[in-house]
Amino acid sequence: MIDPILERVMRLHPRSIDxxxxxxxxxxxxxxxxxxxxxxxxxxxxTNGKGSLVAYLRAMAEAGGYRVHVYTSPHLVRFNERIRxxxxxxxxxxxxAVLGDCERANEEKxxxxxxxxxxxxxxxxxxxxxxxxVIEVGMGGRYDATNVxxxxxxxxxxxxxxxxxxxxDRLEGIAGEKAGILKHAVPAVIGRQRAVSAQxxxxxxxxxxxxxxxxxxxxxxxxxxAGFRYESDATTLDLPAPALVGAHQxxxxxxxxxxxxxxxAANFAIDDRAIAKGLATVEWPARLQKLTRGPLVEALPxxxxxxxxxxxxxxxxxxxxxxxxxxxxxxxxxxLYLVFGMLTSKDAAGFLRPLARHARAARAVPFPEGHSAYTxxxxxxxxxxxxxxxxxxDDIGAALEDLLATQPAPMRILICGSLYLAGAVLQRNG
Numbered sequence: 001m002i003d004p005i006l007e008r009v010m011r012l013h014p015r016s017i018d019x020x021x022x023x024x025x026x027x028x029x030x031x032x033x034x035x036x037x038x039x040x041x042x043x044x045x046x047t048n049g050k051g052s053l054v055a056y057l058r059a060m061a062e063a064g065g066y067r068v069h070v071y072t073s074p075h076l077v078r079f080n081e082r083i084r085x086x087x088x089x090x091x092x093x094x095x096x097a098v099l100g101d102c103e104r105a106n107e108e109k110x111x112x113x114x115x116x117x118x119x120x121x122x123x124x125x126x127x128x129x130x131x132x133x134v135i136e137v138g139m140g141g142r143y144d145a146t147n148v149x150x151x152x153x154x155x156x157x158x159x160x161x162x163x164x165x166x167x168x169d170r171l172e173g174i175a176g177e178k179a180g181i182l183k184h185a186v187p188a189v190i191g192r193q194r195a196v197s198a199q200x201x202x203x204x205x206x207x208x209x210x211x212x213x214x215x216x217x218x219x220x221x222x223x224x225x226a227g228f229r230y231e232s233d234a235t236t237l238d239l240p241a242p243a244l245v246g247a248h249q250x251x252x253x254x255x256x257x258x259x260x261x262x263x264x265a266a267n268f269a270i271d272d273r274a275i276a277k278g279l280a281t282v283e284w285p286a287r288l289q290k291l292t293r294g295p296l297v298e299a300l301p302x303x304x305x306x307x308x309x310x311x312x313x314x315x316x317x318x319x320x321x322x323x324x325x326x327x328x329x330x331x332x333x334x335x336l337y338l339v340f341g342m343l344t345s346k347d348a349a350g351f352l353r354p355l356a357r358h359a360r361a362a363r364a365v366p367f368p369e370g371h372s373a374y375t376x377x378x379x380x381x382x383x384x385x386x387x388x389x390x391x392x393x394d395d396i397g398a399a400l401e402d403l404l405a406t407q408p409a410p411m412r413i414l415i416c417g418s419l420y421l422a423g424a425v426l427q428r429n430g
Contacts, residue, residue, distance in 0.1 A: 007255030009117060012023050019139070020143050021143060023112070026162045027116070028148060030106070031119065031123055037126040037149050039069070039267065040268075041133045041135055041149050042132070042151060042152065042154075043135050043137070043147075044135065044156075045144075045155070045178045046155075047157070047160040047161075047222065047315065048313070048316060050144070051284060054286055055284035056253055056255075057134050058134060058261070059283075060260055060274055060278075060279075064270035065273040066270070067130040068131065068132045068133070069085060069086060070133070070134045072136045073114070073136065074419055074423075076310075082121065083121045086275065087130075088128065097278035098127075099124060102119050112145075114145050115145045118146055120146040120407065129311075131268075135151075142176070143180070144180075145260050147181055151186055152266055153189065153262050154182055154183065155188065156179065157191045158191050158315065159175050159400065160313055160314065171336050173192065177195035179204040179290055182201075182204050182259065186208075186210055187211045187265075189214075189258045190214040190215060190254040191252075192216070192251050210372060212281065218233065219231065220232070223247070228254060230254050232258070234260045234408070239253075239279060240276055242279045242280075242282060243280055245289075245290070246285075246319060249307065253279055263268075286426065287310065287311075289308045289309070290305065293427060294329050296396070296400065299397075301409045301410060302401070303334075303410030304411055304412070305410075306415070307415045309414065309417050310421075311351075311416065311417075312418050313346060313347065317352060317353065318354045320355055321354035323357070335366060335408075335411050335412065337363070337411055337412070338360055338361075339396065339413060339415045341363070341364060341365045341376075342373060343371060343372060343378060345372065346417075346418075349386050350416065352382065352388055356386040356387050360389075361389040361403075361407065362379075362380075363402060364389065364399075365399050366419065369419065396425055
């Protein structure tokens with residue numbers, strides 16, 4: 001079923017990407033500058049882990065008793081997921097009202113889908129009191145539509161190769177775009193980075209006199225058997241493992257703790273118990289999520305496992321391969337099979353290469369309508385490039401049926417390659 005609000009916005013505004021701040025600045029001015037009426041803001045950029053970091057921050061702040069606005073993208077099932085107003089998903093009537101106000105203020109001038117929906121989020125946030133706003137960059141940073149705010153804190157998660165058609169294919173250039181969210185004298189928490197990205201961020205911060213709080217420098221993280229230790233010059237915390245699965249989530253969680261430490265310096269009273277509670281209660285679907293109920297799960301024989309992940313670049317493939325390696329160390333490991341679909345703008349071979357040695361075989365499925373994606377046959381050709389046995393399937397259900405008919409059960413099946421595909425899976429699974 002098509003989301004009627006999403007259908008309306010897509011019909012009226014192009015989903016093309018045209019990076020720049022002039023159009024949204026004009027619209028926000030016509031709306032009375034709602035971006036200036038927000039509570040203290042954490043602005044989050046990066047390639048991998050942005051959404052997880054946002055989820056941890058929200059969980060920790062809410063566990064500390066704070067009301068939090070959150071803006072993220074893309075959504076999985078319903079457009080409303082992108083906009084959380086003081087802790088709740090925006091209501092249809094509320095979303096309809098702010099979109100209508102934005103469209104009237106825009107007066108039919110050129111504006112993109114992401115620009116007008118970002119303006120709508122800022123307008124919705126400006127109308128409801130909250131204590132904190134966490135805003136995720138859509139793409140890049142410097143010319144992203146979100147980058148018209150005055151944050152209290154910036155955060156940059158690991159930077160890798162993604163959206164190269166818009167951000168360029170050199171890591172220095174991509175890092176420069178991400179570092180564009182840094183502001184004069186505003187502190188920034190920096191997650192794990194390659195050396196070249198770290199140098200670019202540090203150079204940008206130096207010109208802006210922006211204090212950096214960097215993993216491996218101002219703060220450190222040490223994984224342990226039951227969780228992890230977070231250390232900085234000011235504090236040492238022994239914390240439980242986060243509810244989100246995967247070794248990479250330790251870094252994401254620790255980056256959130258570093259953000260909380262900076263927010264404490266800005267007079268937020270989020271104590272250690274709230275941090276631990278946030279780690280235990282955080283929810284972020286389609287990030288190495290084990291599906292435990294629903295028709296897709298119920299169709300599998302006993303002992304089978306169905307997992308879902310929306311990662312879609314080489315670094316995500318490496319993270320999933322790390323989890324697959326951990327699975328292989330289990331006393332009676334289940335054989336791993338992949339079901340995947342990917343946008344043509346993504347490096348499918350780069351994503352699949354780390355996974356190829358862990359998976360017995362794969363099935364490629366068609367992509368949700370409205371996106372430029374590899375056909376199942378084209379996706380199988382990409383899999384073959386990295387030595388992964390792959391066959392096309394008509395849809396998710398057919399892919400699961402084919403694996404069960406041709407491979408010995410029980411098995412572990414990982415559906416992966418795209419957040420858009422993950423959203424379609426969650427919708428189909430109820």
